[in-house]
Amino acid sequence: MKYERPNAQDVPKTNAHRASIALATMRVKREKTGLTDEIIESVRVAIAQKRPNKMIEEDFNLSRDVVSRIKMGRLIKISEMEDAEIAVVHVDAVKQHIPRARRALRANQVLEILNYVKEHPMCPKEVSDRAQELFGVDMTQEQAKNYIKGITLLCAEEFPVDGVSEDDYKALVEEIAKRNYRRLGATYKTMAVAD
Numbered sequence: 149m150k151y152e153r154p155n156a157q158d159v160p161k162t163n164a165h166r167a168s169i170a171l172a173t174m175r176v177k178r179e180k181t182g183l184t185d186e187i188i189e190s191v192r193v194a195i196a197q198k199r200p201n202k203m204i205e206e207d208f209n210l211s212r213d214v215v216s217r218i219k220m221g222r223l224i225k226i227s228e229m230e231d232a233e234i235a236v237v238h239v240d241a242v243k244q245h246i247p248r249a250r251r252a253l254r255a256n257q258v259l260e261i262l263n264y265v266k267e268h269p270m271c272p273k274e275v276s277d278r279a280q281e282l283f284g285v286d287m288t289q290e291q292a293k294n295y296i297k298g299i300t301l302l303c304a305e306e307f308p309v310d311g312v313s314e315d316d317y318k319a320l321v322e323e324i325a326k327r328n329y330r331r332l333g334a335t336y337k338t339m340a341v342a343d
Contacts (some may be wrong), residue, residue, distance in 0.1 A: 167235035174229055183214070185225040191218045255302050255309040257285055258295055262320050265296050271333035272296060298325045 178184070187208060194204045201215050208215075217223035222242055229235045253261075261283055265275060272293035279287045287295075294300035298321040307314040 163236045163240050167239045171229045185227050188225050195219050255306045271329050271336050274336045
C-alpha cells in the first residue's frame with residue numbers, strides 16, 4: 149500500500165505551532181523593517197506616559213498602524229515571542245480578532261450571493277456592480293472575486309447556515325470556481341459598452 153503524505157492544510161495547527169510560525173515570520177519582517185525590541189519597549193514607555201500617538205509616531209518615525217498595534221498588544225517583542233507561554237497566549241489573542249475582520253459579509257449573505265451566481269453566471273465586476281441592487285450589500289470587485297473563487301471562505305464553526313452543510317457549501321464553491329471568469333468578464337464589458 150502506497151503511503152500518502154497528508155496535505156499540510158488538512159493537519160490541524162495548534163497554537164504552539166502557530167506561535168513558532170509567527171516567531172519565524174516576525175524575525176524576517178523585523179529584519180527588513182528595522183523595528184527592534186528596544187524601539188517597542190520605548191514606545192510602550194511613551195504610551196504609559198500618556199503621550200499622544202501622533203507625537204510617538206513622529207519621535208520614533210513609525211507609522212500610525214505600528215504604534216496602534218503596539219498599543220493594543222498585537223505587536224510584541226521578539227524576546228517575548230521566544231517565551232513559549234507568552235507566544236501561545238499572544239497568538240490566541242490575535243487570532244480572536246481575525247475571522248470577522250477578514251470577511252465583511254454574514255455567512256447567509258455569502259451563501260445567497262453564491263447561489264445566485266451559480267444560477268446566473270457573472271464575473272466579479274458584475275457581482276460588485278449589482279451587489280446593492282441584488283443582495284442589499286456594498287462590495288468591491290476584489291471582495292466579489294474572493295467569494296466566488298473561494299479565496300475567502302466561511303469557517304467550519306459557522307455551519308449549518310440556513311440548512312446548508314459545510315460539504316454542500318464546499319461543493320458549491322468548487323462548482324462556481326471552475327468557471328471561466330475572464331470570458332464572463334469580457335462578455336459583461338461588451339454588454340456595458342453596448343448600453
